[in-house]
Structure formats: C-alpha cells, structure tokens
Amino acid sequence: MxxxxxxxxxxxxxxxxxxxxxxxxxxxAAFHTGCEALHGVAWLGPATVFPQAVGLGATWDRGLLREVGAAAGTEVRALHHDDGRASLNVWAPVVNPLRDPRWGRNEEGYSEDPFATAQLAIAYCTGLRGDDPSVWRTTPVxxxxxxxxxxxxxxxxxxxxxxxxxxxxxxxxxxxxxxxxxxxxxxxxxxxxxxxxxxxxxxxxxxxxxxxxxxxxxxxxxxxxxxxxxxxxxxxxxxxxxxxxxxxxxxxxxxxxxxxxxxxxxxxxxxxxxxxxxxxxxxxxxxxxTGEFSRDADPYAGTPREVVAGAEHGRLAARAARAGIVLLKNAGGALPLSSPGSLPGTVAVVGHLGDRVLRDWYSGSLPYAVTVADGLRDRLGADRVTAVDGLDRVRIPLFGDTVLARQDWGTSVQCPVPVHTFRAPSGYLTADDAGVLSLDAPTPDGWEVRELWELHPVDGGVALRSNALGRFVTAALTATGSLDDAAAFAVEPVSSGIEAAVAAASAADRVVVVLGNDPHINGRETVDRDGLALPAEQEALLRAVCAANPATVLVLVSSYPYAVDWAQDHVPAILWTSHAGQELGSAVADVLLGTVNPGGRLPQTWYRGDTVLPAPTDYDVIGSGWTYQYFRGEPLYPFGHGLSYTTFAYGPLTVDGPTARVTVTNTGERDGDEVVQLYVTPHAWPVPSPSRRLAAFERVPLAAGESREVVLDVAAEALAHWSGDGLVTPPGSYTFTAGPSAVTVSR
The missing domain is CATH 3.20.20.300 (Glycoside hydrolase, family 3, N-terminal domain)
Structure with missing residues (x-):
C-alpha cells in the first residue's frame, strides 16, 4: 500500500x-476502532434497540438476523456521517458458544451450538458488511x-x-x-x-x-x-x-x-x-x-441521520421481538388468552417486569418503550388491565417518611450476600464516588451499579453496605465506613407486595406474571450467576399468585435460562423472551392474545434445578457432559424446544450426500413457523461421540394445512471429529434425524 x-x-x-x-x-484522518453494535448501536444515545443476541438466537432465522445486522450497520453509518463518533469498525457479534448458562454474559451469545452460532453470526455480519462488492458498510469484529x-x-x-x-x-x-x-x-x-x-x-x-x-x-x-x-x-x-x-x-x-x-x-x-x-x-x-481512501462513490455516504431509531427500524425491532419469543409450556390451551372473535375479561399483570422495559450494558438508549402491560392495554383497553409490581414497600428512617419499593435480586458468584435495590418516587437509592447518598438514580445502570445494597444484620437492625463501593453507611449518612463504623437501621414494612399481587390476581379473570432479571444485576459482564433458580422472592410471588388464581400465565423476561421446575409442574403456560428492546411489550401481547403464533426455539438447554452442572471453569464439553450434545441427564427444556399454537408433522427423511429432504406439514388450523432441525448421531467414531449434533436448520413458515419439502444442506463438519491432524469423518454408520428439537425427532 x-x-x-x-x-x-x-x-x-x-x-x-x-x-x-x-x-x-x-x-x-483520525480514526478509532470499536463501535458497539451487538443488537443495535450502543453507547451513542437513542438508537433502535433490537432483542438481545440470545433472543436473536432464539429466532433461528438467518434472514432476519441479516436484516437486523443491516439496520444496525446503517445506523452506525448514519451516526458516523453525522458527527464521527461512531466508528465504522464495529465490535460485534459475540460468537462464544453458550456452554454454561450461569455465564454472566450469556445474553451476548447466540446459541450453545457452535454451528448455529456460526450460521447466525454469518447472517448478522453479512448485514453489517453490506451488499456492495467493494465497499463495506461497517467492518465487524x-x-x-x-x-x-x-x-x-x-x-x-x-x-x-x-x-x-x-x-x-x-x-x-x-x-x-x-x-x-x-x-x-x-x-x-x-x-x-x-x-x-x-x-x-x-x-x-x-x-x-x-x-x-x-x-x-x-x-x-x-x-x-x-x-x-x-x-x-x-x-x-x-x-x-x-x-x-x-x-x-x-x-x-x-x-x-x-x-x-x-x-x-x-x-x-x-x-x-x-x-x-x-x-x-x-x-x-x-x-x-469502508471506502475511506477510495475516489469512487461511497454507496453508504448518503445514509441520513433520520434512519437512527426511525419507524422502519422500529417495525423490524417488533418483528425480531416477536420472532424470538419461545412458548415453553401450554397445557389445556391456556394460551392464547383470547379465542377468535372474543377477548379475555380482565387481566392482572403482576411482577417487577410487567410495566418496565430494561436495556443492557450493550444497548443503545431506548427511543421508546412498550411494556407488557402497555401492550395489553393497547389491545384490550386500559380499564381491563391492572399492573402490580409485587414488591414490598418499606421505610428506612434515614430517609424520613419516604416509602421505598424494595427488591431482592439474590446472590452471585462474586457476592454471596443478596443484593437489593430501593426505589423511591424520585428514583433509586444510590451513592456517588464520595459515598454521598441520594434517591435520584433513574435505574440501576453503569459499569459500576451504584444502586445495589447489601443488608447485614447488626445489633439494633441492619447495616447497609454499598455493593459497588464496598463501604457501609455510617451515622453521617454516607457510604464511607467499615462494618465497625456502620449505623444500624430498621427496615420498617409498609405494605406487602405479595398481598397486593394476590388481591389483583383474585380480582382478575386472567393473570400474567412477568418475572426475570435486570441485565445489570447478578448476571452481566464481570458478574457470573451462582445458580439457575429464580430469586426466592420472585418464586414466592409466583406461587402465591397461582394459588390465588390458577388461570395464570408466566412470562420470563431474561438474559439466560432459569430452572423453573415448580412453574413447569404448576403453571398452565410459560413464555420466555430475552430483553427484547423497545417493542418487547407489543410482541409479548401479540403472542399472549394469539395475534402472533410463537415460533421461537430455545438456543440453549434449560437444565432442571437439581442438575449438577460442571464447574464454570470446566470447559471439557465432551468429558463433563456440557450442552445437548453430551449432557447425560433429562433437561427441563431441551435445546431447540418451542411450542406453537398449531401442530406440525414430519414425513420421511432422506439424506443423499450433502443434501437432506423432509416434508413438513402444518396439521393445525393456524398459520405458523416451524424450525426444522437436522441432527446426526455418529456410531463408528473411535472417540466418544455426541448423542446428537446439529447438522442443518431452517425456519419455515407454513399456512394451516400447507405441506412443504424442506431441503437442508448438511454441514460436513457435523459428521467429523478432530483426529490430532485435522477433522476426519470415519466410515461407518451415521443416523440422521429431523424434528422440532434435539430430543423430539422424526427419523
């Protein structure tokens, strides 16, 4: 050069x-590497916020990820041309396979399967790169x-x-x-x-x-x-x-x-x-x-600032949010809430995520937010939807008569003591660098989450410790002391969140309980989870509401899997979605009411509560039994699992060299998407082999009664193992299966 x-x-x-x-x-010109664009442009103000990467992974839809990548890349281009802050070198996507669901950054990956991860990453990167043969829209890392x-x-x-x-x-x-x-x-x-x-x-x-x-x-x-x-x-x-x-x-x-x-x-x-x-x-x-040094016309030079968080990308965000919703359970037709020509009666939305939409560390600022309660209000009318967060209200004397909503977020690997947030009408309890307390933080956020507090029993009450600063609140009302300096405070109950939730549930015809995580707390970059259970107070809230009104649906909004064994046994219907961005509530409401037929499938195994997982630092997927390929137990929900409001049937599977064919029929009365998954089981390898390995997949829309022959390209590496010198495919028997998950298959 x-x-x-x-x-x-x-x-x-x-x-x-x-x-x-x-x-x-x-x-x-001056240049800097790195613009975060994991699921939309991050850290540069309002931008379209698409579902978290794990939610995009749940779509199993290459075409959709390519569109999302193109939209994210287009917004990067627009911001770059606007003021230069957005580098055309984007640090995305994350392609670490989701081996351990306790990983703090689980939300950033696509799938526990490396083939699926690679395929979805290719699609997203293709969108980021753009279609011009010479000039890249952005350069993905x-x-x-x-x-x-x-x-x-x-x-x-x-x-x-x-x-x-x-x-x-x-x-x-x-x-x-x-x-x-x-x-x-x-x-x-x-x-x-x-x-x-x-x-x-x-x-x-x-x-x-x-x-x-x-x-x-x-x-x-x-x-x-x-x-x-x-x-x-x-x-x-x-x-x-x-x-x-x-x-x-x-x-x-x-x-x-x-x-x-x-x-x-x-x-x-x-x-x-x-x-x-x-x-x-x-x-x-x-x-x-990116065309920086070219004298030829830059095909992306005219990208206008107005595309950032624009209406077209908002519609795409809604599509992506709908496509990533997974129906985990649906007993007795509990969902959809409405039947054709009729609407449900009153609906109580219960839980701390029922009327909130959360961003994560690698999100842009939400240009707007539709909550689950908002989505249902828009469709059913505000008079038929009530929302109760289910949180206890308390007083802490150092804040006078101010009533605080207290939330217990549980523990993590890095903090074995439960962390809490306290929210006043003016904002969350927080502490600045000097330990000065205030009640004005809009939400738990930031690299150091200053809104997290530990409660340590001491004589006369509890001591408050700032989780971020590692210091206790003193009598001077600053988070600057050691335990010896800590002041003792009473946490006085004002009202019970469970009682309020039970009252709302008892008065409603149907109940939607919305639970899950905050992506900034106990499961994020620098913080691993220490288990798979819901925080105890969320579990208690769910059980109390179900006892009050059995017509309850659970919606999990989370960055990772939970071991919801009790819910699987007792709650009629369960949905999961990632933190799906600005259109979260619209998408969930559409699925709850049946306007949209859920077609998402799990991108990773959901284990049971009594499953003994290998140590987080044990990366021997083969020997220790990680992922659907080598796990020896029975999962709560298998890799690839997801239900529909319709039914699908598979015809005979044929495999001819690198091509597999199977006819899939929508045997129900509703249009819907099926994610056709092709797996291979080797029988003649001289080394331990997977029970199944994903070899191909395709998300296929089918009208009610429609049949379609699905042609799948078999990934050659799915049949191969590492020999020391390279990947080899030994001669012998290989069983191919096609079906809707890693355990429900048709030969």
Whole structure:
C-alpha cells in the first residue's frame, strides 16, 4: 500500500493504538476502532434497540438476523456521517458458544451450538458488511477468542481445554464467519487457554489461516494485563504483535504508553519494522474496505441521520421481538388468552417486569418503550388491565417518611450476600464516588451499579453496605465506613407486595406474571450467576399468585435460562423472551392474545434445578457432559424446544450426500413457523461421540394445512471429529434425524 510506505516509523506506531491520530500531511484522518453494535448501536444515545443476541438466537432465522445486522450497520453509518463518533469498525457479534448458562454474559451469545452460532453470526455480519462488492458498510469484529465463558477473575482465569473441544466446539464459531468473508477482525478474550494468554496465543494464527487479512484487535486494557506474564510492557506488546495482535485498546484514548512500549521493543530488537508494517498494513486495509481512501462513490455516504431509531427500524425491532419469543409450556390451551372473535375479561399483570422495559450494558438508549402491560392495554383497553409490581414497600428512617419499593435480586458468584435495590418516587437509592447518598438514580445502570445494597444484620437492625463501593453507611449518612463504623437501621414494612399481587390476581379473570432479571444485576459482564433458580422472592410471588388464581400465565423476561421446575409442574403456560428492546411489550401481547403464533426455539438447554452442572471453569464439553450434545441427564427444556399454537408433522427423511429432504406439514388450523432441525448421531467414531449434533436448520413458515419439502444442506463438519491432524469423518454408520428439537425427532 502506497500510504504505508509514506508513513514514518513514529506515525506507524501511533496507528497501532485504538485511537489513531490524523496524519494531515498524507490526508489521513483520525480514526478509532470499536463501535458497539451487538443488537443495535450502543453507547451513542437513542438508537433502535433490537432483542438481545440470545433472543436473536432464539429466532433461528438467518434472514432476519441479516436484516437486523443491516439496520444496525446503517445506523452506525448514519451516526458516523453525522458527527464521527461512531466508528465504522464495529465490535460485534459475540460468537462464544453458550456452554454454561450461569455465564454472566450469556445474553451476548447466540446459541450453545457452535454451528448455529456460526450460521447466525454469518447472517448478522453479512448485514453489517453490506451488499456492495467493494465497499463495506461497517467492518465487524468477532468477540472473544477463545474459550471465554467466565467472568470471575476473567483476566487471570487459565482455562484448560482439551484439543478435541478446541477444534470441535470452540473454534468453529469463529472460523465459519471468517471463511465466509464477512468479518474484518477478531478480538481475543482476557483469559488464558492452556496456560497462555489469549492475546499472545499461538492459536491466533488459525484465524489468519482462515482469513489472512483479518485484524486482531485487543480487548480493552488487555495489553496492560500482559504485565502479569511479561517483565515489561515492551516485552508484552512485542509478544502480542508477534502472535498476531494488530490494534491495541489500552489506556483509553491515550496512545502514548502503547507508542512508548513499541518504540522500546523496536530499539531492543524484540520486533522488527517489518512486523509493525504487517500490522499497520492490515489496519489500513480494514479502513480502506469502508471506502475511506477510495475516489469512487461511497454507496453508504448518503445514509441520513433520520434512519437512527426511525419507524422502519422500529417495525423490524417488533418483528425480531416477536420472532424470538419461545412458548415453553401450554397445557389445556391456556394460551392464547383470547379465542377468535372474543377477548379475555380482565387481566392482572403482576411482577417487577410487567410495566418496565430494561436495556443492557450493550444497548443503545431506548427511543421508546412498550411494556407488557402497555401492550395489553393497547389491545384490550386500559380499564381491563391492572399492573402490580409485587414488591414490598418499606421505610428506612434515614430517609424520613419516604416509602421505598424494595427488591431482592439474590446472590452471585462474586457476592454471596443478596443484593437489593430501593426505589423511591424520585428514583433509586444510590451513592456517588464520595459515598454521598441520594434517591435520584433513574435505574440501576453503569459499569459500576451504584444502586445495589447489601443488608447485614447488626445489633439494633441492619447495616447497609454499598455493593459497588464496598463501604457501609455510617451515622453521617454516607457510604464511607467499615462494618465497625456502620449505623444500624430498621427496615420498617409498609405494605406487602405479595398481598397486593394476590388481591389483583383474585380480582382478575386472567393473570400474567412477568418475572426475570435486570441485565445489570447478578448476571452481566464481570458478574457470573451462582445458580439457575429464580430469586426466592420472585418464586414466592409466583406461587402465591397461582394459588390465588390458577388461570395464570408466566412470562420470563431474561438474559439466560432459569430452572423453573415448580412453574413447569404448576403453571398452565410459560413464555420466555430475552430483553427484547423497545417493542418487547407489543410482541409479548401479540403472542399472549394469539395475534402472533410463537415460533421461537430455545438456543440453549434449560437444565432442571437439581442438575449438577460442571464447574464454570470446566470447559471439557465432551468429558463433563456440557450442552445437548453430551449432557447425560433429562433437561427441563431441551435445546431447540418451542411450542406453537398449531401442530406440525414430519414425513420421511432422506439424506443423499450433502443434501437432506423432509416434508413438513402444518396439521393445525393456524398459520405458523416451524424450525426444522437436522441432527446426526455418529456410531463408528473411535472417540466418544455426541448423542446428537446439529447438522442443518431452517425456519419455515407454513399456512394451516400447507405441506412443504424442506431441503437442508448438511454441514460436513457435523459428521467429523478432530483426529490430532485435522477433522476426519470415519466410515461407518451415521443416523440422521429431523424434528422440532434435539430430543423430539422424526427419523
């Protein structure tokens, strides 16, 4: 590249940092890597908020994910042209398979299956990349290479991964999108794999074997983390460069330390200028793909600011929210709530998520929000819908007579003591950096969630400890003390949330209980869950409401699976949706009332409450029995599970080489979507084999009574195992099955 030859050594080193300065003499503009776009543009103000990635995974719909990716990429382009804050280098999607449902970042992945993850990532990246053969709309970066499913001490965790698991489970989700040519970069994870930090791992070369020009972009502050393994920053940075890392996200916007480290590395002969040139060349090439240096017309240059959070993308968000809803149980036709030509009577919406829509850390600001209660009010009339959050109201004397809604969020791996939030009419109880308390936080949010409080029993009442600051509230009413300094406060009950919920449920014809998580609390980046159960107070609320009115439906709104064994045994109908963005309530209401037939399917196994899962740091999917492929027990809901308001029948399955065919018929009276899933079981492998492995899938819309032959391309890697030198498919018997889940199949 001519530009590379014109740059001085100092200018080249500056381009290795995330915040790349301008080079005016060459007409090179300033640039920075990284715009978060996991399920829409994040951190740049209002933007269309699509369902969380795990909710997009529940759609099993490549075409839809491509549309969502295109919409997200279009909004990135619009914001980039508007004020330049949005980089055309987007850090999305996350392709770590969802091995452990307790992982704090479960919401960010698509599926526990690597093939499904790769397929959906290809679709999303295709949308982000755009259709122009020469100019990319945005340049996607896959996250986080490799074997990253744990937040606890994530920068120190050394993950032991058997060779077969690496090549059959961890790597395919990255290699598929790279080989498809729709990915510009890959971001290594913070952790170590088999004793080696991912940022200096020899396996990075596998990425370049799949896509020679791929840019390896470090995670934030990861280059400095290498000081735990290397004596100096120069040696750590040099090792990362030689391993394949091109771009260094470190020290915020200050590139000085990065330049200093590489200057020393060059002076000491730890790296050569040719090594630097190779990295800078790839970075400049990635920028060139977006048309930055081209004299030809940029097909995306005219993207207007008005598309951001516009009506068209709002309609797409609604479609995506509807497509990802999964009907887990429906006994006795409990759903839909209404029958053709009639509407239900009164409906009580109960639970802390019934009249709220929550964003997550990687969301944009919601341009508007339709809650479940809103959605039902819009369709049934406000006079027929009541909403009760089911939270206790209390007083704490330090706030005078102010009544607070108290919520118990349970525990996590990082905090074995339950955390609570306290909400006043003016906002949530929070503490600033100095420990000064206020009641004005709009919602629990931020990298450090200052709205979380622990209650520690002491003589005379309880002591309040700020979970974020790690300090107790003192008599001076600041969160600045140790336990010895803590003031004792009484938490005085004002009203019972369960009593209010039971009263509302008893007075209604039907009840919709809406429970789940807050994506900022006890299950998020840096915080792993310590189990699968609902928080105890949510479980108690559900049981009390069901006892008061058996005509109850449970809607779970969550970033991850729950072990809802009691609900499966006692609640007539259960729906699950991810935090599905601005149109959450409209989508849920449409499914509850039968306007939309649910077609989502679970992207990961839901285990039972008594299931003993392997340790979070046990990544031996094969030996330890992770995921539907190797799990030896009976799940609560299997991978791929999801019910419909209609029924489907499968004809005989035929497999001829790389092509499978099966006729699927909608045998019911309603139109609906079936997710046809093809699995293969090997019988002749000389190594332990999966009980089933996903080989193909297709979401198929079928009108009532319609039959369609579904043609599926069999993924060759589904039949193969790692031999030490490569993937091999031994001769012998392989059983193919097609059906609606990993356990309900038709041969």
């Amino acid at each position: 001519d530009l590379l030859r014109e740059l001085t050594t100092a200018e080249k080193l500056a381009l290795l940092h995330q915040a790349q300065p301008a080079v005016p003499r060459l007409g090179l 896959l996250k986080h290479f490799l074997a990253y499913n744990v937040e606890t001490l994530r920068d120190k965790a050394d993950i032991a991964v058997p060779e077969r698991v690496l090549h059959e489970y961890e790597l395919p989700a990255f290699l598929g999108p790279l080989r498809a040519g729709v990915v510009a970069g890959v971001m290594p994870g913070y952790n170590l794999v088999n004793g080696v930090p991912n940022h200096v791992h020899p396996l990075l070369r596998v990425l370049r074997s799949a896509a020679p020009d791929v840019v390896i972009c470090s995670d934030a502050y990861a280059p400095s983390n290498l000081l735990a393994q290397f004596p100096t920053a120069a040696e750590g940075h040099a090792a990362a460069l030689l391993a394949g890392v091109d771009s260094y996200t470190d020290n915020g916007p200050d590139g000085g330390p990065t330049v200093a480290a590489f200057t020393e590395a060059l002076d000491r002969g730890l790296v050569t200028l040719a090594d630097v040139d190779a990295a800078v060349g790839r970075i400049l090439a990635m920028r060139a793909w």
